[in-house]
Amino acid sequence: MKKMLALILTLAMLLTAFVVPAASAEGKGKILYLSNLNSGAQYEFYVAYLNMMAKELGYTVEIVPADGFNDPAGNLKNVKNAYTSDVVGLIATQDGGLINIMEEYPDLWVVGFFSDFDAVFNEGATSAGVLEKDHFLGLMGDNFISGEALGEAYAQEVIDRGFKRVSTCIFPAYAYPKHTVADAAFRAYIAKHNETAAEPIEIVGDATVLNFSPLDTSNYFFEEGHDTLDCIVGFCAGTTFVYPSVVEAKSMGICNPDMKIITGGFDNDPDLMADCGDDKNIIRLTTAAFESIIWPMALIDAAISGTMYKDYPGVERLDSGIMVINSTDKFNAVINNSPMGATSDEDRLAKAQASWDDMKDYFASVNPDASYKALTEFCQSFTVEGYMQ
Amino acid sequence: MTAIAHETEKQTMQQWVKKHGSSVASVGGLVFCLIFFTVTTGLKGESIWSASKLATLIGDVIVTALMAVGAVFIYSLGNMDVSIGKQVGLYSTLLVLVGNATGSLWIAILVCLLIAVFIGIINGAAGEVLHMYSVISSVVFMMVLSGVSTIIYSNQGTRNISMNPGINLTLFRQPWFMVLILAIETAVIGYFFYYTKFGKYARAIGANQLATSQSGVNIILYRVIPYIFLAVCLVTASLFQMGYTGAASDSTGTGFEMNVMVSLILGGMPLKGGMKSRLSCAIIGALTFSLLAVGLPIIGIPTRLTFLIKAAIFMIVVLITCRQKGGVLPR
Numbered sequence: 001m002k003k004m005l006a007l008i009l010t011l012a013m014l015l016t017a018f019v020v021p022a023a024s025a026e027g028k029g030k031i032l033y034l035s036n037l038n039s040g041a042q043y044e045f046y047v048a049y050l051n052m053m054a055k056e057l058g059y060t061v062e063i064v065p066a067d068g069f070n071d072p073a074g075n076l077k078n079v080k081n082a083y084t085s086d087v088v089g090l091i092a093t094q095d096g097g098l099i100n101i102m103e104e105y106p107d108l109w110v111v112g113f114f115s116d117f118d119a120v121f122n123e124g125a126t127s128a129g130v131l132e133k134d135h136f137l138g139l140m141g142d143n144f145i146s147g148e149a150l151g152e153a154y155a156q157e158v159i160d161r162g163f164k165r166v167s168t169c170i171f172p173a174y175a176y177p178k179h180t181v182a183d184a185a186f187r188a189y190i191a192k193h194n195e196t197a198a199e200p201i202e203i204v205g206d207a208t209v210l211n212f213s214p215l216d217t218s219n220y221f222f223e224e225g226h227d228t229l230d231c232i233v234g235f236c237a238g239t240t241f242v243y244p245s246v247v248e249a250k251s252m253g254i255c256n257p258d259m260k261i262i263t264g265g266f267d268n269d270p271d272l273m274a275d276c277g278d279d280k281n282i283i284r285l286t287t288a289a290f291e292s293i294i295w296p297m298a299l300i301d302a303a304i305s306g307t308m309y310k311d312y313p314g315v316e317r318l319d320s321g322i323m324v325i326n327s328t329d330k331f332n333a334v335i336n337n338s339p340m341g342a343t344s345d346e347d348r349l350a351k352a353q354a355s356w357d358d359m360k361d362y363f364a365s366v367n368p369d370a371s372y373k374a375l376t377e378f379c380q381s382f383t384v385e386g387y388m389q
Numbered sequence: 390m391t392a393i394a395h396e397t398e399k400q401t402m403q404q405w406v407k408k409h410g411s412s413v414a415s416v417g418g419l420v421f422c423l424i425f426f427t428v429t430t431g432l433k434g435e436s437i438w439s440a441s442k443l444a445t446l447i448g449d450v451i452v453t454a455l456m457a458v459g460a461v462f463i464y465s466l467g468n469m470d471v472s473i474g475k476q477v478g479l480y481s482t483l484l485v486l487v488g489n490a491t492g493s494l495w496i497a498i499l500v501c502l503l504i505a506v507f508i509g510i511i512n513g514a515a516g517e518v519l520h521m522y523s524v525i526s527s528v529v530f531m532m533v534l535s536g537v538s539t540i541i542y543s544n545q546g547t548r549n550i551s552m553n554p555g556i557n558l559t560l561f562r563q564p565w566f567m568v569l570i571l572a573i574e575t576a577v578i579g580y581f582f583y584y585t586k587f588g589k590y591a592r593a594i595g596a597n598q599l600a601t602s603q604s605g606v607n608i609i610l611y612r613v614i615p616y617i618f619l620a621v622c623l624v625t626a627s628l629f630q631m632g633y634t635g636a637a638s639d640s641t642g643t644g645f646e647m648n649v650m651v652s653l654i655l656g657g658m659p660l661k662g663g664m665k666s667r668l669s670c671a672i673i674g675a676l677t678f679s680l681l682a683v684g685l686p687i688i689g690i691p692t693r694l695t696f697l698i699k700a701a702i703f704m705i706v707v708l709i710t711c712r713q714k715g716g717v718l719p720r
Contacts, residue, residue: 038693064692069640072549073633080445081695082686084435096549100634119549126549126636172539175548175639211539 027058028304029088031297034079036066036093036115041268041340045290048345049352050091053297056356057365059088070119072097072126080104089300095119099127102135109303112139113296114288114320116178121317131315137303138315140295140379142288143264143322147181150286154182154233154262155189157284157326161260163230164199166190168207169215171236179235183207186233204229210236215245221254231260231283238263239272239282246281266340273335277328285331289321289382290339291353298363298375305365309372321382330384337387353386354378414709415657415670418702419677426684435687442683444564450679451567452477452630456645457652457671458571458578459622462588462615464653467595467662470512470616471646472527473623475534478642480505480627482541482550485637489553498624505620513616517609542639551636561632571672574625578618579668591615595662651699652678655706 033050037043047063054061064082067074075097079090089109092098095117102110110130112120117139119127130136144150158166168186170179187203194200204225208215221227234242238261249255262284267273276282295318302308325331335341339348349355361367362375426437436442456473463470480501487497508530516523542548552558560566582588590611593601602608631637656674659665681702685695 062686062692065696067640069638069643070548071638071640071643072636073630073641076634077449078692081449081682082692083445084433084687096638097634097636100636125547126551172543174543174546177546 027060030060030062030084030086031089031091031300032062032064032079032082032087034064034066034075034090034092034094036070038065040266041342042266042287042290044345045339045342045348045352046293048339048348049291049293050297051345052349052356053294053359056360057297057301057363059301060086062087066092066094067096070094070096072100076100076104088304091296091300095127095130097127099129102130102133106133106135109135109137109300111137111296111300111303112141113293114142115139116141116145117317118177122177135303136315137296137299139317140292140320141318143286143320145317145319147178148185149319150178150235150264151182151185151187152189153286153324154235154284155186155193157262158190158201158231158233159193161231161283163201163260165202165204165225165229166231166233167204167226167229168233169210169236169238169242170207172209172211175212176236180207182235186235207235210241212241214241217245217248217252217254220245221249227255229256229259231262234261234263236263237265239265239267239285243272243275243282247275250281268340273331276325276331279328284324284326287323287325289323289353289380291382292320292379294354294359294362295320295375295379298359298370298379299372302364307364307368309364309370309375312372318376319380321380323382323384325384329388333387334384338384351387353382411657411659411665412667412669414706415655415673415677418655418706419673419680422677422680422684426680426688429688430684433688437680437684437687442687446679446683447564447567448562448633449682450675451571452626452633453645453648453652453678454571454672454675455574455622455626455629457649457656457675458575458668459619459626460649460653461578461658461666461668461671462582462591462618464658464660465582465588465592465595465662465666466523466612466615467598468516468523468612469646469650470527470619471524472508472512472530472534473619473649474642474645474647475531475538476505476508476620476623476642477627477630477645478538478637478640479534480624481631481637481641482538484627484631485550485552486541488556489550492553492555494556498628501624501627502621505624506617509616509620510613513613514609517612523612538639548640549636549638551634552631558632558635561629567629570625570629574622575668575672578622581618582668587611587614587618592662592664592666595666596664648678651703655703 031054035043035046050061062082064078067078075094079101083105087108090101092110092112093114095112095115096119098110098120102108119125120130122128144153168183170176170183173180190201190203208220232242232246242261242263246255246259246261250257260283261281263282264286266285266287276285325334337351339351342348342351362370362378364370430437456477460470460473483501484494484497487500488494491497512523512526512530515521515526590601590606593606594608594611598608630641652674653670654660654674655677656670656672657667658670658674678699681699682695685698686692690698
């Protein structure tokens, strides 16, 4: 009993220690950030950047882990558990259950970021009702919203690199319809190129559908034509689901030793980043510009403050700033000069392409003349070249 | 005389602690959480007892509690069922699909019950008939149901499906209705668990299957029946899981089996089952688990840290309650 009492008291003291420094801040309220990331350089930067902006604007930010699988009930439950009376806004990076969240908290301002929000914007989707809510402000997605644009961008990269034998990987269409669209656009673009090319590009087989598990090394590279591929185009998260298999296949000597990967996302695993560049395994990563998170914060602040942009057109679904990292110099710039290579919040903020002074005039609550159009252009203007200057 | 009396009193106290220590720890944990959050949320200008937070708490606890109440029967056997999450996922999906197709929630419930009972019978009997740990058949079902879910959602062309607005689900979001159904389920399962041979034999099998078998008890039958009770509880839980948002997804139910396990252990359920198994473990554990989930963010602890704290508390409880000689994990 004594041991148990001691444990309970220790636990109580630990909890109290957590509680005391977390006294609620006076100000304009709390903004919840429903995050689909829970670790890594990108996550650390978003948290630091949001906190910096929130501090300047008079808010606090609470990070709420989104459901690992975008389950509607999981997201609703997580938001409800984190909800306190001072919550005024929600920046959501997942759309599962968004309609339920907005019905539960009708006064909550909601803006989307870093996701496609198919469950909101696709006709008849489960959260399509969100578009009828006047408290939903719009979405800035994760790089290209359009699957066609993504597919064509990757196809152009393949053409520019002079690859002759390529294959593609996608996630299941029911989960990521954009990948299927991108794959079709990729094929159409290559087919058009082949009409006039001296040496056509061969796309080997149909797209390989990865059911959220890595490319199966033991089968994939023994299938006809896969052992001589020049490049795998991963519309899925290739750093996680394609890269390890390619490294394994190369070590086993069962694929073209010069095979490359073109894919999206960002991973701050030092080993993986060291394997990115013109002469490395990953030759192109496409990801959302990190600083694009200014957009949801500015929009939600304008709504909460009652200073909505005069030229705000209503809900839009926009591309974020797009980082095309496709050369050794660019990879080095991201690793060394961007917040992705930083180890402290101070360093992260210092390495961002926009400081508070750079961005504050785009906030309607700070600058009454700020325009939505200028804000959007500003947030879409961030590129990898910004880290090279 | 005084020394002897003192020694006797000490021994009695030790025996009482040995017998009731686990219950005291679990109830004490819940009471501690209630007092702690009542005081600390007040300091933050919030209240765990406010209508909105109570509704959040009940909404958080209901599905886990409904599943855990049914799972008490399985854990009392010394078994565990790892297909619980996938079953809830499938039933939630079927409730939406069949409900939309027929326009009747009752038909959807009936379909789910039939499938649930079928899975329960296989899960319960397979271990005994095929001479393997019962958990193996539940692993098989977990994988099969995962595949079924993938096929269903592939055919639907989406990860999320929602119930036709024509079917009114608001009842399943009412806290009073959640409490009512939980109370009814607990009373019914409690009756069978404590006052009928189904519960007594289940606990006896958990305590000593050989002795129970030699006493003339039909082991297969009394292993299957607890799984049927669980099946009914899972369909009930699925109704509330789906009714919470009016939707289901390919990931609905993921990890629920762990929530049930954690809740039961937090509630003081002996992992090896047997005569000390108590139904109250399900309610106490699920409430404690949800109280932490709802209370910690209110007092200013970052939500992502609440998982860490819950894990630490879980480990402490396991260390206190499960370090018994010869103690084994359920299987």
